[in-house]
Amino acid sequence: MERILYFPGCALKDQARGYEEASLAALAKLGYEVKELPRWNCCGTVYSLAQDELMRHVGPVRNLIRAQEEGADEILTLCSMCYNTLRRSARFVEDPESLRRINAFMDDEPDYRGGVEVVHLVQFLEEIGVEKLARAVVRPLHGLRLAAYYGCTLLRPKEVAVDHPDRPEILERLVSTLGAEPVLFPERVECCGAYLTVPRPDIVRERVGEILRSAGLAGAQALLTACPLCKFNLEERRPLGAPRIPVFYVGEALAWALGVREIPAEIGKLLSTGVTG
Amino acid sequence: MAGELSLSRARLEAPFVRKVEELSGQNPYACYQCGKCAAGCLFAEHMDLLPNQVIRLLQLGDEAVLQAKAPWVCASCLACTVRCPKGVDIARIMEALRQMALRQGLSPVQFHLDREYPQIALVGAYRKVTP
Numbered sequence: 001m002e003r004i005l006y007f008p009g010c011a012l013k014d015q016a017r018g019y020e021e022a023s024l025a026a027l028a029k030l031g032y033e034v035k036e037l038p039r040w041n042c043c044g045t046v047y048s049l050a051q052d053e054l055m056r057h058v059g060p061v062r063n064l065i066r067a068q069e070e071g072a073d074e075i076l077t078l079c080s081m082c083y084n085t086l087r088r089s090a091r092f093v094e095d096p097e098s099l100r101r102i103n104a105f106m107d108d109e110p111d112y113r114g115g116v117e118v119v120h121l122v123q124f125l126e127e128i129g130v131e132k133l134a135r136a137v138v139r140p141l142h143g144l145r146l147a148a149y150y151g152c153t154l155l156r157p158k159e160v161a162v163d164h165p166d167r168p169e170i171l172e173r174l175v176s177t178l179g180a181e182p183v184l185f186p187e188r189v190e191c192c193g194a195y196l197t198v199p200r201p202d203i204v205r206e207r208v209g210e211i212l213r214s215a216g217l218a219g220a221q222a223l224l225t226a227c228p229l230c231k232f233n234l235e236e237r238r239p240l241g242a243p244r245i246p247v248f249y250v251g252e253a254l255a256w257a258l259g260v261r262e263i264p265a266e267i268g269k270l271l272s273t274g275v276t277g
Numbered sequence: 278m279a280g281e282l283s284l285s286r287a288r289l290e291a292p293f294v295r296k297v298e299e300l301s302g303q304n305p306y307a308c309y310q311c312g313k314c315a316a317g318c319l320f321a322e323h324m325d326l327l328p329n330q331v332i333r334l335l336q337l338g339d340e341a342v343l344q345a346k347a348p349w350v351c352a353s354c355l356a357c358t359v360r361c362p363k364g365v366d367i368a369r370i371m372e373a374l375r376q377m378a379l380r381q382g383l384s385p386v387q388f389h390l391d392r393e394y395p396q397i398a399l400v401g402a403y404r405k406v407t408p
Protein backbone atom coordinates (compact mmCIF):
# COMPACT_ATOMS: atom_id res chain seq x y z
CA MET A 1 0.00 0.00 0.00
CA GLU A 2 1.31 3.39 -0.94
CA ARG A 3 1.22 5.92 1.87
CA ILE A 4 0.12 9.50 1.30
CA LEU A 5 0.15 12.42 3.66
CA TYR A 6 -3.06 14.37 3.84
CA PHE A 7 -3.80 17.94 4.93
CA PRO A 8 -7.49 18.30 5.90
CA GLY A 9 -7.99 21.94 6.91
CA CYS A 10 -10.84 23.24 9.03
CA ALA A 11 -13.80 22.80 6.68
CA LEU A 12 -13.09 19.10 6.15
CA LYS A 13 -13.39 18.56 9.90
CA ASP A 14 -16.66 20.45 10.12
CA GLN A 15 -19.11 21.41 7.35
CA ALA A 16 -17.41 19.27 4.75
CA ARG A 17 -16.89 16.16 6.86
CA GLY A 18 -18.77 14.08 4.29
CA TYR A 19 -16.22 15.14 1.67
CA GLU A 20 -13.36 13.91 3.84
CA GLU A 21 -15.01 10.61 4.75
CA ALA A 22 -16.02 9.82 1.17
CA SER A 23 -12.60 10.75 -0.25
CA LEU A 24 -10.64 8.76 2.31
CA ALA A 25 -12.86 5.72 1.78
CA ALA A 26 -12.39 6.01 -1.99
CA LEU A 27 -8.61 6.38 -1.67
CA ALA A 28 -8.46 3.31 0.58
CA LYS A 29 -10.44 1.39 -2.03
CA LEU A 30 -7.89 2.51 -4.63
CA GLY A 31 -5.14 1.08 -2.47
CA TYR A 32 -3.74 4.13 -0.70
CA GLU A 33 -2.99 4.41 2.97
CA VAL A 34 -3.84 7.98 3.90
CA LYS A 35 -2.12 9.51 6.88
CA GLU A 36 -3.29 12.81 8.30
CA LEU A 37 -0.52 15.39 8.61
CA PRO A 38 0.41 15.55 12.32
CA ARG A 39 -0.10 18.92 14.06
CA TRP A 40 -1.44 20.62 10.94
CA ASN A 41 -2.58 24.22 11.27
CA CYS A 42 -4.80 26.58 9.30
CA CYS A 43 -3.66 27.24 5.74
CA GLY A 44 -4.70 30.89 6.06
CA THR A 45 -7.62 30.43 3.61
CA VAL A 46 -6.70 33.39 1.40
CA TYR A 47 -3.24 33.81 -0.06
CA SER A 48 -1.86 37.25 0.66
CA LEU A 49 -1.57 39.47 -2.40
CA ALA A 50 0.54 42.14 -0.68
CA GLN A 51 4.28 42.06 -1.26
CA ASP A 52 5.28 42.72 2.32
CA GLU A 53 3.09 40.32 4.24
CA LEU A 54 5.67 37.67 5.02
CA MET A 55 3.66 36.74 8.11
CA ARG A 56 0.93 35.23 5.98
CA HIS A 57 3.29 32.54 4.71
CA VAL A 58 4.19 31.33 8.17
CA GLY A 59 1.08 29.17 8.59
CA PRO A 60 1.38 27.41 5.25
CA VAL A 61 5.15 26.90 5.60
CA ARG A 62 4.70 25.36 9.06
CA ASN A 63 2.54 22.71 7.39
CA LEU A 64 5.29 22.09 4.84
CA ILE A 65 7.74 21.65 7.73
CA ARG A 66 5.40 19.06 9.31
CA ALA A 67 5.48 17.18 5.99
CA GLN A 68 9.27 17.45 5.88
CA GLU A 69 9.42 15.93 9.36
CA GLU A 70 7.39 13.00 8.06
CA GLY A 71 9.92 12.51 5.29
CA ALA A 72 7.24 13.24 2.68
CA ASP A 73 7.68 15.18 -0.53
CA GLU A 74 3.98 15.62 -1.17
CA ILE A 75 0.83 16.66 0.72
CA LEU A 76 -2.64 15.85 -0.54
CA THR A 77 -5.43 18.40 -0.11
CA LEU A 78 -9.16 18.08 -0.69
CA CYS A 79 -10.30 21.66 -0.09
CA SER A 80 -9.43 23.80 -3.08
CA MET A 81 -8.82 26.87 -0.90
CA CYS A 82 -6.26 24.98 1.19
CA TYR A 83 -4.72 23.68 -2.01
CA ASN A 84 -4.39 27.20 -3.36
CA THR A 85 -2.83 28.88 -0.32
CA LEU A 86 -0.50 25.99 0.50
CA ARG A 87 0.69 25.50 -3.05
CA ARG A 88 1.27 29.22 -3.61
CA SER A 89 3.24 29.51 -0.40
CA ALA A 90 5.27 26.48 -1.46
CA ARG A 91 6.00 28.36 -4.71
CA PHE A 92 6.81 31.55 -2.80
CA VAL A 93 9.54 29.90 -0.73
CA GLU A 94 11.17 28.47 -3.85
CA ASP A 95 12.84 31.87 -3.93
CA PRO A 96 15.95 31.41 -1.72
CA GLU A 97 15.76 34.90 -0.21
CA SER A 98 12.09 34.48 0.76
CA LEU A 99 12.86 31.07 2.22
CA ARG A 100 15.77 32.49 4.22
CA ARG A 101 13.61 35.25 5.67
CA ILE A 102 10.78 32.87 6.60
CA ASN A 103 13.18 30.45 8.25
CA ALA A 104 14.86 33.26 10.18
CA PHE A 105 11.46 34.46 11.36
CA MET A 106 10.31 31.04 12.58
CA ASP A 107 13.04 30.47 15.12
CA ASP A 108 10.89 27.92 16.98
CA GLU A 109 10.82 25.56 13.99
CA PRO A 110 13.41 23.55 12.13
CA ASP A 111 14.34 25.22 8.85
CA TYR A 112 12.20 24.37 5.89
CA ARG A 113 14.44 22.99 3.17
CA GLY A 114 11.94 23.20 0.32
CA GLY A 115 10.79 20.49 -2.02
CA VAL A 116 7.39 19.55 -0.56
CA GLU A 117 4.73 19.69 -3.27
CA VAL A 118 1.06 20.30 -2.59
CA VAL A 119 -1.36 18.34 -4.73
CA HIS A 120 -5.11 18.41 -4.96
CA LEU A 121 -7.29 15.31 -5.06
CA VAL A 122 -8.23 15.96 -8.70
CA GLN A 123 -4.55 16.00 -9.70
CA PHE A 124 -3.93 12.91 -7.64
CA LEU A 125 -6.75 11.07 -9.42
CA GLU A 126 -5.49 12.26 -12.79
CA GLU A 127 -2.10 10.78 -11.92
CA ILE A 128 -3.67 7.47 -10.98
CA GLY A 129 -4.96 7.48 -14.54
CA VAL A 130 -8.25 6.89 -16.27
CA GLU A 131 -7.59 3.19 -16.82
CA LYS A 132 -6.91 2.23 -13.24
CA LEU A 133 -9.75 4.41 -12.03
CA ALA A 134 -12.19 3.02 -14.57
CA ARG A 135 -11.29 -0.53 -13.47
CA ALA A 136 -12.19 0.39 -9.89
CA VAL A 137 -15.63 1.74 -10.81
CA VAL A 138 -18.28 -0.72 -9.69
CA ARG A 139 -21.34 1.49 -9.89
CA PRO A 140 -20.97 3.67 -12.99
CA LEU A 141 -23.09 6.80 -12.79
CA HIS A 142 -24.67 6.20 -16.20
CA GLY A 143 -27.35 8.65 -17.21
CA LEU A 144 -26.37 11.36 -14.73
CA ARG A 145 -25.67 14.78 -16.23
CA LEU A 146 -22.95 16.04 -13.93
CA ALA A 147 -21.51 19.56 -14.25
CA ALA A 148 -18.16 20.43 -12.72
CA TYR A 149 -18.03 23.85 -11.13
CA TYR A 150 -14.35 24.73 -10.84
CA GLY A 151 -14.64 28.19 -9.31
CA CYS A 152 -11.41 30.13 -8.76
CA THR A 153 -8.91 28.43 -6.56
CA LEU A 154 -8.28 25.29 -8.61
CA LEU A 155 -7.56 27.41 -11.68
CA ARG A 156 -6.03 30.72 -10.70
CA PRO A 157 -3.36 31.96 -10.69
CA LYS A 158 -1.82 30.03 -13.60
CA GLU A 159 1.15 28.83 -11.52
CA VAL A 160 -1.13 26.59 -9.45
CA ALA A 161 -3.84 25.80 -12.00
CA VAL A 162 -4.81 22.13 -12.08
CA ASP A 163 -5.58 22.56 -15.79
CA HIS A 164 -6.05 25.31 -18.38
CA PRO A 165 -7.42 28.30 -16.40
CA ASP A 166 -10.16 29.15 -18.94
CA ARG A 167 -10.85 25.78 -20.60
CA PRO A 168 -10.19 23.08 -18.02
CA GLU A 169 -11.14 19.46 -18.72
CA ILE A 170 -9.64 17.59 -15.81
CA LEU A 171 -12.91 17.28 -13.88
CA GLU A 172 -14.87 16.38 -17.00
CA ARG A 173 -12.44 13.52 -17.59
CA LEU A 174 -13.12 12.34 -14.06
CA VAL A 175 -16.88 12.64 -14.53
CA SER A 176 -16.65 10.51 -17.71
CA THR A 177 -14.49 7.95 -15.96
CA LEU A 178 -17.12 7.61 -13.25
CA GLY A 179 -19.65 6.85 -15.96
CA ALA A 180 -21.61 10.11 -15.80
CA GLU A 181 -22.11 12.57 -18.62
CA PRO A 182 -20.03 15.75 -18.19
CA VAL A 183 -21.92 18.99 -18.72
CA LEU A 184 -20.07 22.17 -19.70
CA PHE A 185 -21.57 25.54 -18.83
CA PRO A 186 -20.19 29.05 -19.27
CA GLU A 187 -20.05 29.92 -15.58
CA ARG A 188 -18.05 26.84 -14.56
CA VAL A 189 -14.77 28.76 -14.17
CA GLU A 190 -16.24 31.95 -12.75
CA CYS A 191 -16.19 33.19 -9.17
CA CYS A 192 -19.13 32.59 -6.79
CA GLY A 193 -18.17 35.61 -4.71
CA ALA A 194 -16.23 33.60 -2.13
CA TYR A 195 -15.78 35.37 1.21
CA LEU A 196 -17.81 38.34 -0.02
CA THR A 197 -20.68 36.21 1.24
CA VAL A 198 -19.99 37.76 4.66
CA PRO A 199 -19.90 41.49 3.79
CA ARG A 200 -21.92 41.38 0.53
CA PRO A 201 -24.46 38.55 0.48
CA ASP A 202 -26.45 40.57 -2.07
CA ILE A 203 -23.67 40.33 -4.65
CA VAL A 204 -23.04 36.66 -3.93
CA ARG A 205 -26.74 35.91 -4.35
CA GLU A 206 -26.59 37.48 -7.81
CA ARG A 207 -23.50 35.48 -8.72
CA VAL A 208 -25.01 32.24 -7.50
CA GLY A 209 -28.17 32.95 -9.49
CA GLU A 210 -26.07 33.35 -12.65
CA ILE A 211 -24.12 30.17 -11.98
CA LEU A 212 -27.20 28.05 -11.27
CA ARG A 213 -29.12 29.40 -14.25
CA SER A 214 -26.13 28.81 -16.50
CA ALA A 215 -25.78 25.21 -15.24
CA GLY A 216 -29.53 24.67 -15.48
CA LEU A 217 -29.70 25.86 -19.08
CA ALA A 218 -26.91 23.44 -19.97
CA GLY A 219 -28.98 20.63 -18.51
CA ALA A 220 -26.95 19.89 -15.37
CA GLN A 221 -28.70 17.59 -12.89
CA ALA A 222 -26.05 17.97 -10.23
CA LEU A 223 -22.98 20.12 -9.62
CA LEU A 224 -19.56 18.95 -8.55
CA THR A 225 -17.20 21.09 -6.49
CA ALA A 226 -13.99 20.79 -4.49
CA CYS A 227 -14.60 23.92 -2.45
CA PRO A 228 -16.59 24.06 0.79
CA LEU A 229 -17.08 27.82 0.36
CA CYS A 230 -18.44 27.44 -3.18
CA LYS A 231 -20.80 24.77 -1.86
CA PHE A 232 -21.95 26.99 0.97
CA ASN A 233 -22.64 29.87 -1.39
CA LEU A 234 -24.36 27.73 -4.04
CA GLU A 235 -26.67 26.35 -1.38
CA GLU A 236 -27.14 29.16 1.08
CA ARG A 237 -27.18 32.10 -1.31
CA ARG A 238 -29.42 30.64 -3.98
CA PRO A 239 -31.80 33.42 -5.00
CA LEU A 240 -35.51 32.77 -5.33
CA GLY A 241 -36.35 31.48 -8.77
CA ALA A 242 -32.91 30.08 -9.56
CA PRO A 243 -32.85 26.38 -10.33
CA ARG A 244 -32.30 24.12 -7.35
CA ILE A 245 -29.40 21.95 -8.48
CA PRO A 246 -27.86 19.74 -5.79
CA VAL A 247 -24.15 20.28 -5.13
CA PHE A 248 -21.78 17.45 -4.26
CA TYR A 249 -18.08 17.16 -3.59
CA VAL A 250 -15.73 15.53 -6.08
CA GLY A 251 -14.84 12.89 -3.47
CA GLU A 252 -18.50 12.01 -2.95
CA ALA A 253 -19.19 11.20 -6.61
CA LEU A 254 -15.96 9.22 -6.66
CA ALA A 255 -17.02 7.23 -3.60
CA TRP A 256 -20.45 6.46 -5.10
CA ALA A 257 -18.90 5.09 -8.27
CA LEU A 258 -16.32 3.06 -6.36
CA GLY A 259 -19.08 1.59 -4.27
CA VAL A 260 -17.82 2.84 -0.91
CA ARG A 261 -20.60 5.35 -0.25
CA GLU A 262 -24.31 5.02 -0.73
CA ILE A 263 -25.74 6.94 -3.67
CA PRO A 264 -28.27 9.47 -2.36
CA ALA A 265 -31.84 8.82 -3.47
CA GLU A 266 -32.07 12.09 -5.43
CA ILE A 267 -29.11 10.98 -7.55
CA GLY A 268 -30.06 7.30 -7.67
CA LYS A 269 -33.35 8.07 -9.35
CA LEU A 270 -31.52 9.93 -12.15
CA LEU A 271 -29.31 6.99 -13.03
CA SER A 272 -30.29 4.98 -16.08
CA THR A 273 -29.73 1.83 -14.04
CA GLY A 274 -32.15 3.09 -11.37
CA VAL A 275 -31.42 3.33 -7.66
CA THR A 276 -28.44 1.17 -6.86
CA GLY A 277 -28.02 2.11 -3.23
CA MET B 278 6.43 78.78 -26.94
CA ALA B 279 9.44 78.76 -24.77
CA GLY B 280 10.74 75.74 -22.95
CA GLU B 281 10.18 72.07 -23.47
CA LEU B 282 7.38 69.97 -22.19
CA SER B 283 9.01 67.16 -20.31
CA LEU B 284 6.96 64.28 -19.09
CA SER B 285 8.65 61.75 -16.89
CA ARG B 286 7.50 59.19 -14.43
CA ALA B 287 9.66 60.76 -11.74
CA ARG B 288 7.83 64.08 -12.15
CA LEU B 289 4.34 62.68 -12.50
CA GLU B 290 4.31 59.93 -9.97
CA ALA B 291 2.61 60.81 -6.72
CA PRO B 292 3.99 59.24 -3.53
CA PHE B 293 0.76 57.29 -2.95
CA VAL B 294 1.18 55.66 -6.35
CA ARG B 295 4.67 54.60 -5.40
CA LYS B 296 3.18 53.02 -2.29
CA VAL B 297 0.67 51.09 -4.42
CA GLU B 298 3.51 49.88 -6.64
CA GLU B 299 5.49 48.80 -3.60
CA LEU B 300 2.62 46.91 -1.98
CA SER B 301 1.41 45.27 -5.18
CA GLY B 302 4.72 44.70 -6.90
CA GLN B 303 2.95 45.88 -10.06
CA ASN B 304 3.61 48.62 -12.56
CA PRO B 305 0.34 50.45 -13.33
CA TYR B 306 2.02 52.27 -16.23
CA ALA B 307 2.27 48.97 -18.10
CA CYS B 308 -1.50 49.08 -18.60
CA TYR B 309 -2.64 50.32 -22.02
CA GLN B 310 -6.32 50.55 -21.08
CA CYS B 311 -7.63 47.79 -23.30
CA GLY B 312 -10.40 47.13 -20.79
CA LYS B 313 -10.12 43.35 -20.86
CA CYS B 314 -9.97 43.25 -17.07
CA ALA B 315 -13.24 45.18 -16.76
CA ALA B 316 -14.90 43.15 -19.50
CA GLY B 317 -14.33 39.91 -17.66
CA CYS B 318 -14.90 41.13 -14.11
CA LEU B 319 -18.15 39.67 -12.80
CA PHE B 320 -18.22 42.18 -10.00
CA ALA B 321 -17.71 45.27 -12.18
CA GLU B 322 -21.39 46.16 -12.22
CA HIS B 323 -21.17 46.80 -8.48
CA MET B 324 -18.03 48.91 -8.74
CA ASP B 325 -17.92 52.69 -8.78
CA LEU B 326 -14.76 52.51 -10.87
CA LEU B 327 -14.06 49.70 -13.32
CA PRO B 328 -10.80 47.81 -12.78
CA ASN B 329 -9.15 49.57 -15.76
CA GLN B 330 -10.37 52.94 -14.45
CA VAL B 331 -8.74 52.22 -11.11
CA ILE B 332 -5.46 51.70 -12.97
CA ARG B 333 -6.03 54.81 -15.07
CA LEU B 334 -6.42 57.01 -11.99
CA LEU B 335 -3.19 55.57 -10.64
CA GLN B 336 -1.45 56.42 -13.91
CA LEU B 337 -2.77 59.97 -13.58
CA GLY B 338 -1.85 60.17 -9.91
CA ASP B 339 -5.44 60.98 -9.01
CA GLU B 340 -5.99 60.46 -5.29
CA ALA B 341 -9.71 59.93 -5.81
CA VAL B 342 -8.78 56.29 -6.40
CA LEU B 343 -8.06 55.96 -2.67
CA GLN B 344 -11.74 56.60 -1.92
CA ALA B 345 -13.02 54.13 -4.50
CA LYS B 346 -15.39 51.39 -3.41
CA ALA B 347 -14.25 49.08 -6.22
CA PRO B 348 -11.47 47.33 -4.27
CA TRP B 349 -13.99 46.38 -1.56
CA VAL B 350 -16.23 44.71 -4.11
CA CYS B 351 -13.34 42.90 -5.78
CA ALA B 352 -13.40 39.23 -4.73
CA SER B 353 -9.75 38.54 -5.65
CA CYS B 354 -11.02 35.98 -8.14
CA LEU B 355 -7.97 36.66 -10.36
CA ALA B 356 -9.98 36.45 -13.58
CA CYS B 357 -8.50 39.81 -14.63
CA THR B 358 -5.02 38.80 -13.53
CA VAL B 359 -4.88 35.72 -15.76
CA ARG B 360 -6.29 37.62 -18.74
CA CYS B 361 -4.40 40.93 -18.80
CA PRO B 362 -2.38 41.03 -22.02
CA LYS B 363 0.19 43.29 -20.33
CA GLY B 364 0.74 40.98 -17.39
CA VAL B 365 -0.62 43.44 -14.85
CA ASP B 366 -1.80 41.62 -11.75
CA ILE B 367 -4.84 43.82 -11.14
CA ALA B 368 -5.97 41.78 -8.14
CA ARG B 369 -2.71 42.76 -6.42
CA ILE B 370 -3.36 46.42 -7.17
CA MET B 371 -6.84 46.09 -5.64
CA GLU B 372 -5.23 44.43 -2.63
CA ALA B 373 -2.73 47.28 -2.26
CA LEU B 374 -5.56 49.82 -2.28
CA ARG B 375 -7.42 47.86 0.42
CA GLN B 376 -4.26 47.52 2.47
CA MET B 377 -3.61 51.26 2.38
CA ALA B 378 -6.96 51.84 4.07
CA LEU B 379 -6.78 48.82 6.38
CA ARG B 380 -3.35 49.82 7.65
CA GLN B 381 -4.82 53.11 8.77
CA GLY B 382 -7.49 51.15 10.61
CA LEU B 383 -10.14 51.96 8.02
CA SER B 384 -12.62 49.73 6.25
CA PRO B 385 -15.92 50.71 4.64
CA VAL B 386 -17.18 47.14 4.96
CA GLN B 387 -19.90 45.87 7.28
CA PHE B 388 -20.38 42.19 8.05
CA HIS B 389 -23.71 40.42 7.81
CA LEU B 390 -23.57 37.76 10.46
CA ASP B 391 -26.86 36.20 9.40
CA ARG B 392 -25.63 32.66 8.92
CA GLU B 393 -23.47 30.05 10.47
CA TYR B 394 -20.62 30.59 8.08
CA PRO B 395 -17.94 28.04 7.35
CA GLN B 396 -14.65 29.10 8.95
CA ILE B 397 -13.12 29.67 5.53
CA ALA B 398 -15.72 32.37 4.79
CA LEU B 399 -15.09 34.20 8.05
CA VAL B 400 -11.31 33.89 8.11
CA GLY B 401 -11.21 34.92 4.45
CA ALA B 402 -13.42 37.95 5.02
CA TYR B 403 -11.60 39.07 8.16
CA ARG B 404 -8.25 38.79 6.42
CA LYS B 405 -9.30 40.57 3.28
CA VAL B 406 -11.45 43.46 4.44
CA THR B 407 -10.97 44.18 8.13
CA PRO B 408 -8.11 46.18 9.65
Ligand code: SF4
Pocket residue numbers: 307308309310311312313314315328329332360361362363364365367
Ligand atom coordinates in the same frame (compact mmCIF):
# COMPACT_ATOMS: atom_id res chain seq x y z
S1 SF4 C 1 -6.45 44.07 -18.96
FE1 SF4 C 1 -4.42 44.87 -18.34
S2 SF4 C 1 -3.80 46.27 -19.99
FE2 SF4 C 1 -6.02 45.88 -20.27
S3 SF4 C 1 -6.99 47.59 -19.14
FE3 SF4 C 1 -6.82 45.89 -17.70
S4 SF4 C 1 -4.88 46.22 -16.62
FE4 SF4 C 1 -4.86 47.51 -18.47
Ligand code: SF4
Pocket residue numbers: 314317318319320321328350351352353354355356357358367368371
Ligand atom coordinates in the same frame (compact mmCIF):
# COMPACT_ATOMS: atom_id res chain seq x y z
S1 SF4 D 1 -9.84 40.01 -9.12
FE1 SF4 D 1 -11.25 41.64 -8.58
S2 SF4 D 1 -11.10 43.13 -10.25
FE2 SF4 D 1 -10.20 41.22 -10.98
S3 SF4 D 1 -11.89 40.19 -12.06
FE3 SF4 D 1 -11.87 39.41 -9.94
S4 SF4 D 1 -13.29 40.73 -8.81
FE4 SF4 D 1 -12.80 41.78 -10.77
